[in-house]
Amino acid sequence: MATVRIEEPGCRGCTLCADLCPVAVFALREGDGIATVVHAERCIGCLSCAYACPSGCIEVGDYLQLRPFHRIEGHAALMRRFLQEQPLADALTPADLEEAWSDVAARLRALAGTVTETIGSGYRAIGRRAGAMAAAHLPEMYEEAGLEQVLGGLRERFSYGFDFHLEGEAAVLDFRPCSLCKVVQSTGETVGQALLCHLFHEYWAGLLSAFVGTKYRYEVPVAGESCRMELRPA
Amino acid sequence: MSAKARVSIEWLSGCSGCELGIVDLHEKLLEVLDEIELVRIPILMDVKEYVAADVGILTGSIRTEHDRHAAREMRRLCKSILAFGTCPVYGGPHSSAYPHTTDELLDGAYRSNASTVTSEVPTDVPRLLAGNRPLDSEIEVDLYLPGCPPHPAFIFEALMSLVRGRAPGIGRHSVCFRCERKMVKTDRKTLRRAFEGEFDPEICFLSQGCLCFGSVTLDRCLAPCTKVGVPCFSCGGPSEPVILEPQKDVRSEVALRMSHLTQIPEAEIVAEIERQAKTHFAYAMASPVFRQKPTFLLKKWTQSPTPAGGTA
Amino acid sequence: MSRTIAIDPVTRIEGHARVEIELDDAGKVRSSAFKVMDFRGFETVLRGMQVEMMPTVTSRICGT
Numbered sequence: 001m002a003t004v005r006i007e008e009p010g011c012r013g014c015t016l017c018a019d020l021c022p023v024a025v026f027a028l029r030e031g032d033g034i035a036t037v038v039h040a041e042r043c044i045g046c047l048s049c050a051y052a053c054p055s056g057c058i059e060v061g062d063y064l065q066l067r068p069f070h071r072i073e074g075h076a077a078l079m080r081r082f083l084q085e086q087p088l089a090d091a092l093t094p095a096d097l098e099e100a101w102s103d104v105a106a107r108l109r110a111l112a113g114t115v116t117e118t119i120g121s122g123y124r125a126i127g128r129r130a131g132a133m134a135a136a137h138l139p140e141m142y143e144e145a146g147l148e149q150v151l152g153g154l155r156e157r158f159s160y161g162f163d164f165h166l167e168g169e170a171a172v173l174d175f176r177p178c179s180l181c182k183v184v185q186s187t188g189e190t191v192g193q194a195l196l197c198h199l200f201h202e203y204w205a206g207l208l209s210a211f212v213g214t215k216y217r218y219e220v221p222v223a224g225e226s227c228r229m230e231l232r233p234a
Numbered sequence: 235m236s237a238k239a240r241v242s243i244e245w246l247s248g249c250s251g252c253e254l255g256i257v258d259l260h261e262k263l264l265e266v267l268d269e270i271e272l273v274r275i276p277i278l279m280d281v282k283e284y285v286a287a288d289v290g291i292l293t294g295s296i297r298t299e300h301d302r303h304a305a306r307e308m309r310r311l312c313k314s315i316l317a318f319g320t321c322p323v324y325g326g327p328h329s330s331a332y333p334h335t336t337d338e339l340l341d342g343a344y345r346s347n348a349s350t351v352t353s354e355v356p357t358d359v360p361r362l363l364a365g366n367r368p369l370d371s372e373i374e375v376d377l378y379l380p381g382c383p384p385h386p387a388f389i390f391e392a393l394m395s396l397v398r399g400r401a402p403g404i405g406r407h408s409v410c411f412r413c414e415r416k417m418v419k420t421d422r423k424t425l426r427r428a429f430e431g432e433f434d435p436e437i438c439f440l441s442q443g444c445l446c447f448g449s450v451t452l453d454r455c456l457a458p459c460t461k462v463g464v465p466c467f468s469c470g471g472p473s474e475p476v477i478l479e480p481q482k483d484v485r486s487e488v489a490l491r492m493s494h495l496t497q498i499p500e501a502e503i504v505a506e507i508e509r510q511a512k513t514h515f516a517y518a519m520a521s522p523v524f525r526q527k528p529t530f531l532l533k534k535w536t537q538s539p540t541p542a543g544g545t546a
Numbered sequence: 547m548s549r550t551i552a553i554d555p556v557t558r559i560e561g562h563a564r565v566e567i568e569l570d571d572a573g574k575v576r577s578s579a580f581k582v583m584d585f586r587g588f589e590t591v592l593r594g595m596q597v598e599m600m601p602t603v604t605s606r607i608c609g610t
C-alpha cells in the first residue's frame with residue numbers, strides 16, 4: 001500500500017488534489033477547506049496530486065510496488081472504475097487525434113534538439129537505456145520463453161503499423177510506415193539518418209537486449225516510406 | 235578537537251547580495267564561525283590570491299573571461315564547490331540578456347546610453363563571453379543552493395551540513411508552502427497586474443487574477459514577498475517538478491492552478507506568461523533546464539513584436 | 547624611473563575592480579584609473595520587463 005501524507009503547514013486549500021485524484025483519496029476539511037488524506041489505501045500511485053500541489057506538500061511514498069497496476073487484481077478493478085468514470089476514449093474525434101499528433105511531433109522535435117545540444121554523441125547510450133527502462137514496464141514479456149515468444153508478445157502490444165518476425169538469429173522489424181517518418185520529414189531530414197531515427201533504433205536494441213539478456217546490434221537496410229530494422233545478437 | 239573547515243569565497247558576475255545573505259546570519263554567524271574558518275572572502279578580507287580550502291563558495295554567474303578563470307582556480311583549490319545563490323545555479327537576473335547579443339548589451343550600456351557621457355566601450359577589462367551562464371557550464375559543482383539570496387535559515391543549514399558531512403534538511407517545497415495566503419475559487423474572469431486595483435492580503439494572488447510564480451519556485455526564501463503584498467517573481471529558480479519533469483514548465487503549471495481557481499481560460503494565462511517571459515523567466519533564463527521543454531522558445535517569446543504591457 | 551602601481555583586485559568593496567596609478571620619473575602621479583571589471587548589461591536586460599517588477603529586479607544590480 002502506498003503512503004500519502006500532507007505536510008503542514010503547506011496546504012493552501014486549492015482543492016487540486018481532491019479534484020484530480022482518480023480514486024478520491026482526499027477530502028476537504030469542513031470550514032477551512034484544507035485537504036486531508038482519508039483513503040490512503042485506495043492510492044494507485046499516479047502522483048497526480050504530488051505534481052499538481054502548488055506547495056509541493058503532498059508526499060506519496062512506497063508507490064513503486066503498486067506498479068504495474070494491471071498485474072494486481074485490486075488495482076485492475078480500480079483502473080476499470082477509473083476508466084469507466086472518465087470515458088475519455090469515446091470522446092476523441094479525428095481532430096483531437098490530429099492535434100495530439102502535432103503535439104507529439106513538436107515534443108519529439110524538441111527532444112531531438114535538446115539531445116543534440118546537451119548530449120551530443122552520447123545519444124546512443126540514452127536511446128539504449130530508454131529501451132532497457134521501457135522493458136521494465138512490460139514485465140509480462142519476461143515470462144515469455146525465448147525470442148520468438150517475446151516477439152509474439154511485442155507484436156500483440158504494438159500491432160499498429162509494426163511487424164515483427166524472426167530470420168534465423170535476427171529479429172526483423174518492419175515499420176510501414178514508421179510513425180516517426182512524418183515527423184522526420186517535417187524537419188526536412190532524411191528518414192533513417194535523423195537523430196530521432198537513431199534514438200528509436202537504439203531504443204529497440206535496448207528493449208530487446210533487456211528481454212533476452214544479450215546485447216543486440218542493429219542494421220537498417222531499408223529506410224523511407226517503410227523501414228526495416230534487423231537486430232542481431234552482438 | 236578537529237581543525238575547523240577552511241572556507242574560501244569568490245564572487246563572479248553577481249551583486250554581492252549573497253555575501254550579505256551570509257552576514258544576515260547575525261548571531262548565528264558566530265555558531266558557524268565555531269566550525270569554519272574563512273580563509274578568503276574579498277568583501278571582508280584583503281586576500282588577492284586563490285587559496286586551498288575544504289569548501290569553495292561561489293556566488294555570481296559566468297559572464298566574463300575572468301569569471302571563468304576564477305571558477306577554474308576555485309575548483310582546482312577547493313575540495314568541494316558550493317554554487318551559492320541563483321546566479322551560479324541558474325544564471326541570475328541578468329540571464330534575461332539571453333535574447334540579446336553581447337554587442338547589443340554593450341551598445342545599451344555605453345554607445346547609445348542617453349544618461350552617460352562616454353560612448354566608448356571600455357578596453358583593458360576582462361573580455362565578455364558569448365552569453366551569461368550558470369557555474370556548472372564551466373566547472374563541476376558539488377552542491378547547489380539557489381535563492382536570491384537564499385534565506386539565512388537555508389544558508390545556516392547548508393553550511394552546517396556541509397562541514398558536518400550530513401545531508402542537508404532543507405526541503406523540496408515551493409514558495410506557496412510558506413505563503414500564508416489562502417487559495418480560494420473565485421469567479422474572476424480577467425487577468426490583472428499587481429498595480430491594478432486592490433488585493434486582499436489574505437487571499438492568493440492567483441485567485442485574484444494576478445500572476446504569482448510561488449507554485450513553480452523552489453522555496454529558499456520563506457515567502458517574504460507575498461507576505462508584504464508582492465507576487466512571487468521566481469528569484470529562487472524553478473520548483474522540483476519543473477526541474478525534473480520534461481513536460482512540466484512554469485507556464486503550464488501556473489496556468490493549471492490559476493484556471494482551476496478562477497474563470498480565466500488556461501490558454502489566456504499561458505499566452506500572458508509568454509508575453510511577460512522576460513520578467514518571469516528572468517532569473518533562470520540562462521539555465522539549460524528551460525531548453526528541454528516548450529520553453530526552448532523563450533528567445534522567440536521575449537523578442538516578440540507585441541510589447542510586453544498591461545492588460546488594462 | 548616611471549612605474550605603474552596596480553591594485554588588483556581591489557578588495558573589501560562590492561564587486562570587481564582594479565586601480566592603476568602611473569608615476570613619472572620624479573615619482574609624481576601622471577595618471578590614475580579605476581577600472582570596473584564586471585558587466586551584466588542591466589540597461590538592456592530591463593527593457594521589455596514588467597514595470598511592477600522594477601523594484602525587485604533593479605535591487606539586484608547591487609545587493610549591498
Ligand code: SF4
Nearest residue numbers: 021043044046047049
Ligand atoms: S498518487 Fe494519485 S491516486 Fe495516490 S493520492 Fe495522489 S492523485 Fe490519488
Ligand code: SF4
Nearest residue numbers: 011012014015017053
Ligand atoms: S493540492 Fe496541495 S495545496 Fe492544493 S488542496 Fe491539495 S494539499 Fe492543499
Ligand code: SF4
Nearest residue numbers: 410413438439446448
Ligand atoms: S501562488 Fe503566490 S500568492 Fe498564491 S499561495 Fe502561492 S505564493 Fe502565495
